[in-house]
Amino acid sequence: MRSILVLTFVALLGGTGAVEAQQRTTSLTGLGGANEALVWQAVGRLDANGVGFCTATLIAPDLVLTAAHCVYSPTSNALLKAEDLTFRAGLRHGTSAAERQIAQIEAHPGYTPGQGSTAENIRHDVALLRLETPIPTHMLDPFVLFNERFAKGPVSVVSYGRGRAELPSRQAVCRMFDRYQGVVLMDCDVTFGSSGAPVFSHKNGRGQIISVISSVGRFEGKKVSFGMVLPQLVVDLKRQMRANKQSPPATARRITITNGTGRTTSTGGAKFVRPGGS
Template sequence: MRQLVFVLLLLAPCIASAQARNTALDGLDGANEALVWQAVGRLDADDVGFCTATLIAPELVLTAAHCVYSSRTGNLLEADDLTFRAGLRHGTSAAERKVSQIEAHPGYDPARGVEAQNIRHDVALLKLASPIPTHVLDPFVLYQGRFAKGPVSVVSYGRGRAELPSRQAVCRMFDQYKGVVLMDCDVTFGSSGAPVFSHRNGRGQIISVISSVGYYDGRKTSFGMVLPNLVADLKRQMRANASRPLADAKRITVNGSARRTSTDGGAKFVRPGGS
């Protein structure tokens, strides 16, 4: 029987491929090449580290839910501790905004660690303190078609490439297991929240978000989720919570007796210096 084994994002060699030159990570160092992907950015958390995130509307950013919780306490991070740096390259951003509201999907439970139920709900939506106009950055849209196996690409930041986005132009989405999407894309610390793009309809459309890596049928696999319904849930949640007084906002606190997996203390964010 084939089994899924999930672990947090760890440093590991990329999967061997007969088309190594196509699956390699390429740093987007050229200005023209980077321009296409500037709506992908680095999500920095004060004194914690970073994840990858993507602009999907002038005021909305998509990332992984585990990126908005403290790996030390299990608490939801403060919105004003988060900064989205779109298209960050060598210290310069195409646009930079603070975050004013965080909505993690209610199906994600930080106390449960890395498991299928969490991965299929590992999505968060962030509202920016002020919108990024479309004449500055063109947001990416979600792929609305049916799930289909085939080639995808990933744009992400990560350990050792914190100051420059990298793109894996061709990797493969090869299966789906109860809402968990399985891919052979090369990811590492900091790649959490990275957009997975389908290119079936011209400009890339976001088909999933990187959650974690692990093993499936004995081979290293990256895991994501099926997005459209989750993002629709988060938009409704964001509208509902925006109308509540700030004092009514509740935080999730994980007590010391909560069961955690052995990898739960791993880096969900990675510091820009790679520590």
Template sequence: MGRMFWGALALLIAVVPAAQAQQNTALRGLGTANEALVWQAVGRLDMDARGFCTGTLIAPDLVLTAAHCVYDRRTGQAFAPADLTFRAGLRNGEAVAERAVVQIEAHRGYDPARGVEVRNIRHDVALLRLEVPIPTHVLDPFVLFRERVSQGPVSVVSYGRGRSELPSRQSVCRMFDRYQGVLLFDCDVTFGSSGAPVFTHKNGRGQIVSVISSVGQYDGRRVSFGMALPQLVAELKQQMRANATSPRAEHRRVTVTNGVSRTQRTGGAKFVRPGGS
């Protein structure tokens, strides 16, 4: 791992493709509806005309992406949920489903002030809650791969500068090393590919093993970096529950008139669950 030059890392918010290993397949745009059908739960995450990343639906109301995608690069400040829009399966201006975002949770281990370093890459994950869930009969969310990721073939679906209107897929690239929770890939990614899902096909339909965080140099070649996911996503879901806005509820009171019980409703009561979740 000493051959890695961390100072050469770059975040990939929305050009120049990375070098491909000989055994890898070429990056291809999913130009037809049939080609794109399986991958429509991957979408483009737009930041209020200030750039874009890639995101993936992992539940009807949850999108997985990179943590640095939810911060404004110019100011370092977190975006407001209203600044973000998820466009699932976007192809040539048409999305299968388009949703506003109502909650953003970047992992607590990610610090935008620290820039690109090993610790930040290892925690460069965020979850977004959609205002309106996307029903499973419209899109089938992808699931996380729960086993330890071993070296070997993976695939990536992403948007990127120069191909922002069409998802592209590299059907075979490789996870070839790991270091302190950071996974190294030789996949072909570029700006806009941040948050792109890395899939294993070990158990049939693709399962997400990582998301793309950044690129850098390793042993004289350009590579991409991600992180091991299951524990991070579990922690993000806990954050999301703890920080969720408590639902407003109707309060019912019982009155007695002429010996008859009646229930009256008054709005505005707010439930606060123990622990604030």
């Protein structure tokens, strides 16, 4: 059923020469050199205990962007527990540039787990994760979103994947060759584990994220990857995250009063409650 839905959706987009586009792409290259990998360290592996991994990207000191289907159990379709998720930024051969537990998960409400790669799910396949402890910008420089309208053309992808789980790989040039009602089609080389990987535009110098890898399918007999148009989705998720963020528990403090002699007298149990213990 999933493949039928994807193929039906792709057929609505019309032909734009996917074969020609693929001839202009570069191959996937592992970021094995330390200097080469340094630029992309804000991209990391998102590990889910007992489930597997996806790719994710730091977009603020305390926020990570990934695909919504990465935060649901593939067997029960239940939302995973935040404490079972770990973001390993720039992971290379077992060593991370920074490693953080996840404190909060927000998947876009337009995504429905268990319904597969429908057009509706692909265009909403985005989740935002809040880190338990922020990663300072002097350690890692977060990537920003590309907020302009982007045209068809060259993009790049950095991802982890099956067979390359310990080293990020980069495809320096692949192509976004069509878009339809919030869904983006690309000829980028992705596989299992690449879900959630950032798709970059290089229009303004350093890469800016224009989409996130959701799934793969077939178009004109060729393998294609699907993403979504991001900016408004991320705005929705940030609002959702603020609304759902738990306030720190209130802390009760006992007041003491000095009697002018340096001694203190208890107030007999009267307490002031200050949110956050401040």
